[in-house]
Amino acid sequence: MSELYTKLSDAVVAMKADDVKQLAQQVLAEGLAPEQAIEQGLAAGMNRVGELFAAKEYFVPEVLVCSRAMYAGFDILKDHVVEGAINNKGTIAIGVIDGDFHDIGKNIVKLMLEAAGFRMIDLGKNVTLDRFSEAVDRENPRIIALSTLMTTTMDSMLEITAKLLQKKPDLKVIVGGAPVDTDFAESIGAHFYGGDARAAVIGAHQLLGLSLEA
Amino acid sequence: MTKLRENREYTVLLNPDGREIKVQKGQNLRSALASAGIFFPQNCTGKGKCGHCRVLFETELPPVQKREAELLGEHTDYRLACLQHIQSDCEISIPRLQEWRIEKNIRDFDFAGRVSRSFGIAIDLGTTVIAFYLADFSQGIITEQYSVLNPQVHQGGDVMTRLTLARKPEQREALTASVRQGLTDGIKKLLATAQIAVDSISTVSLAGNTTMLHLLLGRDGEGLEIAPFRSPLEGRKKLVLDPAWIGLSARTKCDLFPVLTGFIGGDTTAAIIAADMDLPEGHRLLIDLGTNGEIVLTANGDILATSTAAGPAFEGVGMAAGMPALQGAIEGISDEGDPFVIGGGEPVGYCGSGYISTIAYLHKAGIIDKTGLIRQDHENIRRWTPIPQSRQDLYLTQDDVRKFQLAKAAIAAGIEILCEQAGLDPAQLDEIIVTGSFGNRVTPKSAVAVGLIPDIPIEKITFMDNAAGRGALLCLGNSHFVRRAADLPGKVKVVNLGDHSNFQDIYVANMSF
Ligand code: B12
Ligand code: FES
Numbered sequence: 001m002s003e004l005y006t007k008l009s010d011a012v013v014a015m016k017a018d019d020v021k022q023l024a025q026q027v028l029a030e031g032l033a034p035e036q037a038i039e040q041g042l043a044a045g046m047n048r049v050g051e052l053f054a055a056k057e058y059f060v061p062e063v064l065v066c067s068r069a070m071y072a073g074f075d076i077l078k079d080h081v082v083e084g085a086i087n088n089k090g091t092i093a094i095g096v097i098d099g100d101f102h103d104i105g106k107n108i109v110k111l112m113l114e115a116a117g118f119r120m121i122d123l124g125k126n127v128t129l130d131r132f133s134e135a136v137d138r139e140n141p142r143i144i145a146l147s148t149l150m151t152t153t154m155d156s157m158l159e160i161t162a163k164l165l166q167k168k169p170d171l172k173v174i175v176g177g178a179p180v181d182t183d184f185a186e187s188i189g190a191h192f193y194g195g196d197a198r199a200a201v202i203g204a205h206q207l208l209g210l211s212l213e214a
Numbered sequence: 215m216t217k218l219r220e221n222r223e224y225t226v227l228l229n230p231d232g233r234e235i236k237v238q239k240g241q242n243l244r245s246a247l248a249s250a251g252i253f254f255p256q257n258c259t260g261k262g263k264c265g266h267c268r269v270l271f272e273t274e275l276p277p278v279q280k281r282e283a284e285l286l287g288e289h290t291d292y293r294l295a296c297l298q299h300i301q302s303d304c305e306i307s308i309p310r311l312q313e314w315r316i317e318k319n320i321r322d323f324d325f326a327g328r329v330s331r332s333f334g335i336a337i338d339l340g341t342t343v344i345a346f347y348l349a350d351f352s353q354g355i356i357t358e359q360y361s362v363l364n365p366q367v368h369q370g371g372d373v374m375t376r377l378t379l380a381r382k383p384e385q386r387e388a389l390t391a392s393v394r395q396g397l398t399d400g401i402k403k404l405l406a407t408a409q410i411a412v413d414s415i416s417t418v419s420l421a422g423n424t425t426m427l428h429l430l431l432g433r434d435g436e437g438l439e440i441a442p443f444r445s446p447l448e449g450r451k452k453l454v455l456d457p458a459w460i461g462l463s464a465r466t467k468c469d470l471f472p473v474l475t476g477f478i479g480g481d482t483t484a485a486i487i488a489a490d491m492d493l494p495e496g497h498r499l500l501i502d503l504g505t506n507g508e509i510v511l512t513a514n515g516d517i518l519a520t521s522t523a524a525g526p527a528f529e530g531v532g533m534a535a536g537m538p539a540l541q542g543a544i545e546g547i548s549d550e551g552d553p554f555v556i557g558g559g560e561p562v563g564y565c566g567s568g569y570i571s572t573i574a575y576l577h578k579a580g581i582i583d584k585t586g587l588i589r590q591d592h593e594n595i596r597r598w599t600p601i602p603q604s605r606q607d608l609y610l611t612q613d614d615v616r617k618f619q620l621a622k623a624a625i626a627a628g629i630e631i632l633c634e635q636a637g638l639d640p641a642q643l644d645e646i647i648v649t650g651s652f653g654n655r656v657t658p659k660s661a662v663a664v665g666l667i668p669d670i671p672i673e674k675i676t677f678m679d680n681a682a683g684r685g686a687l688l689c690l691g692n693s694h695f696v697r698r699a700a701d702l703p704g705k706v707k708v709v710n711l712g713d714h715s716n717f718q719d720i721y722v723a724n725m726s727f
Contacts, residue, residue: 056616100440152377
């Protein structure tokens with residue numbers, strides 16, 4: 001592995017967007033594979049950021065600054081990636097359920113899953129069952145991720161989960177947000193509960209039988 | 215035919231006062247304590263999530279559940295009352311339980327100019343506490359004040375829980391009945407103490423948040439509990455309360471404060487009146503610090519209001535050593551790092567103002583950095599305590615600081631956005647008035663230091679005890695104030711933070727110190 005990849009990863013963790021840009025240019029100048037730089041540099045960096053976030057060493061602002069650094073590098077590298085060379089780990093549709101508009105947690109979860117190599121379909125907030133259903137038809141995701149922060153809305157996750165599983169029995173449903181927990185996830189027939197964005201990444205890998213290391 | 219008494223009864227002995235409580239076999243300990251009048255002021259209403267109902271078992275420890283063990287951490291001698299079902303006689307003591315000080319007393323209130331021979335009652339109908347103030351118009355004074363727990367707390371701790379319950383008609387009826395009963399009992403008690411007859415009450419003025427009013431009036435949430443959080447009551451100048459519902463004679467005139475939206479209710483409109491926020495003078499900010507933080511800004515002739523969700527962290531809920539502002543709570547930290555303890559004795563936990571002050575102190579000392587990271591490492595666990603030798607459980611943890619950051623940034627972002635909408639630089643504020651259940655104990659210096667409120671000269675920051683109650687008192691038998699209150703729905707511009715395109719960036723930027 002090129003030493004540049006390690007440097008890229010470190011620069012993401014250190015929140016240094018300018019360094020990331022410069023290193024990304026260097027990757028191109030040296031003729032290295034941009035897809036490897038993305039996976040082993042940028043994504044690996046974000047993976048470490050996720051760990052720091054889960055350990056509460058980094059907080060929301062730091063995660064966002066790191067992600068900006070990552071995207072600064074990604075924007076430079078993405079046009080040089082050979083079609084299909086980046087391994088897409090699967091499609092995940094994510095949304096905050098109907099009646100709730102708290103979307104910051106969902107945004108962080110989406111960001112981490114995207115950085116980990118999943119193709120993300122962001123349905124936004126206040127998402128009705130119909131809109132989740134449409135997304136399942138249209139995008140054929142392997143996972144649906146449901147978020148809510150309110151006790152007044154969480155119960156409708158039961159119906160959403162049941163209806164979506166009826167439609168697509170091999171779909172995996174992961175849930176999260178402050179009032180939700182493992183017991184609740186089990187009780188509504190969801191496959192996984194994640195307490196934070198890092199847990200979402202771990203859960204998505206587990207459910208699809210993927211290894212986190214790749 | 216008498217039923218066989220197969221239901222065994224056990225005795226729970228409460229130390230140190232030696233009180234005995236009879237409990238049915240298998241009964242939940244938290245609800246058994248509640249029926250004996252003992253409850254845990256701030257809690258997660260028995261979901262086993264907050265750890266506030268912890269009790270120390272002095273007899274044989276019942277088995278611990280997984281979630282219980284997680285919440286209790288090092289306190290292995292404790293159990294959570296809400297997760298325990300009594301299977302034998304036992305002895306317990308409750309470390310964080312005391313006579314809950316729920317007084318919301320108002321000092322120095324003057325009814326100058328209102329002379330009449332009758333009485334009036336001002337009521338602050340809060341989610342947790344109901345405060346009653348009996349005004350004697352002939353003397354121009356508050357003759358009696360009385361605060362009591364809102365009996366609905368036994369049905370559900372926070373408004374969201376109660377609104378969820380209220381979706382079922384029987385539960386809604388029970389909630390309505392219990393709040394009306396609470397009001398009836400409170401008024402009765404007030405009248406008995408003052409030795410006056412119910413007929414002499416000419417007027418009542420009641421301030422309650424939107425949820426409280428819905429339930430009082432016999433309505434369910436009607437959707438106010440989900441986005442976009444609107445209430446059919448909003449904008450109505452006149453809300454009608456039948457005096458008979460709260461044990462008053464038909465002649466009593468009842469004025470309810472109008473609501474502005476689902477989460478800016480009559481408590482806020484009352485506070486607006488108390489703080490004169492509807493008079494277009496100067497640049498002034500009113501903050502009601504609580505689980506739901508309402509913020510009102512008067513600037514450049516406009517009145518803007520918003521509600522932001524701090525969550526219960528400021529009330530100590532969900533924090534490792536959090537507790538209400540009771541005896542034993544650390545309510546502040548000196549410049550040298552020594553704790554100020556309410557009542558002066560041994561500290562048992564932190565209340566909201568204690569967290570604000572401690573975090574301000576630690577930030578200044580460089581122990582908490584700009585990002586909120588505790589830089590001092592104890593056995594790889596990031597935490598800090600003012601008294602390392604004595605109490606092992608008085609730590610401020612990294613997780614506490616993170617929760618605190620979420621809460622303070624929600625208030626700060628609300629303030630920033632209101633100022634932005636009014637085209638005002640926060641530094642230009644002439645006055646900031648802080649009110650709310652724990653507002654009184656916060657020092658302006660620490661609130662500014664943690665970035666909770668804008669950095670303006672300390673002397674421009676004032677505290678008002680129970681602004682909602684004061685507003686209700688002002689409107690008692692005073693048609694001028696009643697009219698001012700009724701006009702608010704047309705005057706105040708509601709700003710919905712959820713609709714702001716840039717909320718996330720502003721919120722996140724305010725998380726740092
Ligand atoms: C920020 C915030 C807001 C913002 C929302 C902005 C937005 N666009 O999201 C604003 C200020 C607008 C807001 C408004 C309201 N809010 Co609010 N809000 C919060 C607050 C303070 C923080 C939430 C947050 O963003 N956290 C940061 C993110 C990063 O964390 P997170 O959301 O928990 O997400 C993480 C995990 O949960 C997990 N996760 C999340 N989703 C998912 C999904 C999956 C699949 C997985 C695996 C994991 C996962 O991973 C995330 C990252 O690690 C919380 C209290 C709190 N401390 O949590 C209250 C809170 C959620 N709000 C609450 C309420 C009630 C409201 C209001 C409806 C009423 C009010 N004023 O209090 C209002 C709306 C009123 C109105 N419109 O007038 C309540 C809900 C209570 C309940 N019992 O339901 C809370 C809990 C506060 C409280 N206790 O009162 N709020
Ligand atoms: S009330 Fe028991 S844990 Fe919250």
